[in-house]
Amino acid sequence: MKLRGTVAAALASAGILLAGWQAGTQAGGTSTVGSSTTAAGTTGSTGTGSFGRGSSGAGSTGTGSSGSPDSSASGTYKGTAVQTRFGAVQVQITVTNGRITEVTPLQLTDTDGKSIQISNRAAPLLRSKVLAAQSADVQTVSGATVTSRAYLTSLQAAIDAANL
Amino acid sequence: MQQISDPGVPDTGGPVLKARTFECMGTVISLTLAADPLTERQPTSDEAAAVTAVVEVLFRDLDETFSLYRPDSEASMLARGELTLHEASEQMRERYAEAHEWRLRTEGAFTPERPDGVLDLSGLIKGHAIREAGVSLLALGRRDWCLNAGGDVLVSGSPRAGSAEPWNAGVVDPADRRTLITGYALGGISRHKALATSGSAERGEHIWRVGGGPGFVQVSVAAADIVTADVLATAIVSGGAPALDLAADRWDVAVLAVRSDGSMLATPGFQPG
Numbered sequence: 001m002k003l004r005g006t007v008a009a010a011l012a013s014a015g016i017l018l019a020g021w022q023a024g025t026q027a028g029g030t031s032t033v034g035s036s037t038t039a040a041g042t043t044g045s046t047g048t049g050s051f052g053r054g055s056s057g058a059g060s061t062g063t064g065s066s067g068s069p070d071s072s073a074s075g076t077y078k079g080t081a082v083q084t085r086f087g088a089v090q091v092q093i094t095v096t097n098g099r100i101t102e103v104t105p106l107q108l109t110d111t112d113g114k115s116i117q118i119s120n121r122a123a124p125l126l127r128s129k130v131l132a133a134q135s136a137d138v139q140t141v142s143g144a145t146v147t148s149r150a151y152l153t154s155l156q157a158a159i160d161a162a163n164l
Numbered sequence: 165m166q167q168i169s170d171p172g173v174p175d176t177g178g179p180v181l182k183a184r185t186f187e188c189m190g191t192v193i194s195l196t197l198a199a200d201p202l203t204e205r206q207p208t209s210d211e212a213a214a215v216t217a218v219v220e221v222l223f224r225d226l227d228e229t230f231s232l233y234r235p236d237s238e239a240s241m242l243a244r245g246e247l248t249l250h251e252a253s254e255q256m257r258e259r260y261a262e263a264h265e266w267r268l269r270t271e272g273a274f275t276p277e278r279p280d281g282v283l284d285l286s287g288l289i290k291g292h293a294i295r296e297a298g299v300s301l302l303a304l305g306r307r308d309w310c311l312n313a314g315g316d317v318l319v320s321g322s323p324r325a326g327s328a329e330p331w332n333a334g335v336v337d338p339a340d341r342r343t344l345i346t347g348y349a350l351g352g353i354s355r356h357k358a359l360a361t362s363g364s365a366e367r368g369e370h371i372w373r374v375g376g377g378p379g380f381v382q383v384s385v386a387a388a389d390i391v392t393a394d395v396l397a398t399a400i401v402s403g404g405a406p407a408l409d410l411a412a413d414r415w416d417v418a419v420l421a422v423r424s425d426g427s428m429l430a431t432p433g434f435q436p437g
Contacts, residue, residue: 120412122419125430133334133347139181139196139323141344143315143336144363144382145290151192154341155334156312160194163183 073098135159179323182207184216188223189231189290191314195219198308198325215304219297219311226296229255230289232282243282256285263288266395271410273403274395291360291394294318298390310351316360318390319351328353338363338382338422346420346434348386356418356433358390362397379404379424385411386418386433393417405429 074096081090094102135141141156151157183196195216197207207215230239238256241247249260263276263285278284290313298318301309308321310331319331330352334344351357361384383400387393396411400421403410408421408429418433 120417120431120433122408122412122421122429122431123435125420125428125435127345127426127428129436130346131436133332133344135334135344138332138334138344138347139179140194140310140312140317140319140331141315141334141336142312142317142348142359142361142384143341144338144361145191145314145316146341147190148187148192150341151314155336155344156194156315157192160183160185160196163181163196 179329180206181323182209182212184212186216186220186223188220189227189293189314190233193219193223193314194310194312196310196312196323197306198321198323215301215306218300218304222297222300223293223313226289226293229253230259230285232284232286239283239285243284249283259285259288259292262292262391266399269414270395270399270403270407273399273407273410275402287398288391288395290314290316291391294358294390294394316358316390316394317350318358320357322352330354333359335359335361335384335420339426345422345428348384348418348420348434350386355388355416356386357388358393359384359386360390360393360397361385362394362401364401380408380421380429381424382422383408384420384434387415 076092076094078092079090092104093100094104135155135158139159141154141159143154143156146154146156180199181196183194185192185194187193195212197212197215199206228234229237231237232239232243234240238247238253242249242252242256249257252260260276260283263274266274266288267276274287276283276285276288294311294313294316295318297311298320301311302320306320308323308325310317310319310323315336317331317333319333322329323331330349333348333350335346335348337343337345348356348359350359361382363382364379380401383397385393385397385400387396392415396415396417396419400407400411400419408419411417412419412431417431419429419431420434421429423429
């Protein structure tokens with residue numbers, strides 16, 4: 001694990017944005033790695049090397065596939081931030097058994113430096129952070145299907161009655 | 165035309181709306197109309213009643229065909245095996261095909277069959293009815309309205325006709341139906357015109373899922389169209405967190421999911437700020 005951490009740091013300092021290839025078995029083996037993030041337009045590149053034997057490579061995003069499935073490299077690797085015509089891009093990859101299992105955008109900013117929302121993943125929402133809507137401020141109410149009977153005591157019924 | 169029920173709202177006040185309701189599909193459907201954008205005139209009771217009647221007929225026709233609570237419906241005949249899908253009406257086969265398409269797209273989280281194998285399109289029919297009603301309302305020349313069928317909402321335009329102001333939809337708290345968790349802007353300049361909410365308690369299912377943590381007791385999905393919102397809300401209740409991730413990745417939707425312990429997950433669209 002310590003070795004992997006060291007290698008990861010070396011990869012990062014070498015400017016490799018994405019990496020994920022066989023460990024040990026193919027010294028000097030070459031595999032193209034990359035992601036299909038919105039950094040389209042930059043050239044794809046190749047990283048060469050194998051874990052534990054030193055590595056080098058130039059990082060950039062492109063498209064490609066990870067190394068062979070039977071290799072055992074695992075870990076999380078951060079790439080360096082790269083300027084693209086869409087803004088700054090930095091990604092993190094998770095490698096499991098030599099395969100890239102996840103590519104996470106860490107940073108994507110537009111030319112004005114504002115970060116761009118590119119993930120639609122759900123995150124915890126704290127009630128204290130949400131200003132509960134007041135029924136007086138809404139024109140309709142969404143809830144799990146109410147029966148005709150339950151409607152009678154619902155907020156929607158009160159809103160409808162106010163607009164009859 | 166006679167102008168009825170003018171509440172005397174000042175110019176700076178809230179939007180002038182007129183609502184009508186009817187019962188169908190075991191729930192109550194509310195249609196709310198905003199003032200006419202050309203005349204800025206509030207819809208009269210007659211107008212509201214006439215437009216609502218069109219929507220009501222559409223809902224009743226679909227209910228007569230697709231309700232499993234009606235022994236004489238086509239859906240009940242199919243369920244009893246007295247009719248095969250091959251012999252069924254075109255609209256039955258169309259909805260069945262649509263439901264199957266959704267099953268594939270949601271990787272099985274949404275399904276048109278009950279656990280006992282009986283074809284059950286009820287997860288799709290209400291959304292379909294709302295969608296069709298929306299088409300009819302637009303064909304009738306109505307641009308600014310809000311249709312709410314048992315908590316599933318489709319809007320058009322704005323509550324303040326001719327403006328970009330969205331309709332504000334509240335999302336009910338599953339733990340206390342008299343309060344709202346949050347609100348969501350629909351219509352206006354928002355690309356999302358529909359908001360559907362599904363709950364695990366709707367049909368008495370267990371709220372604890374096999375294979376780990378608590379499931380979602382309530383899921384709200386905002387989307388550009390009501391069928392997508394409705395189907396995905398149902399799929400996420402049944403499929404849990406994996407279905408939520410799938411929906412958030414593949415569709416342009418906003419999702420708010422409430423767990424049984426009251427904690428919530430929300431995609432950026434439902435996050436404050």
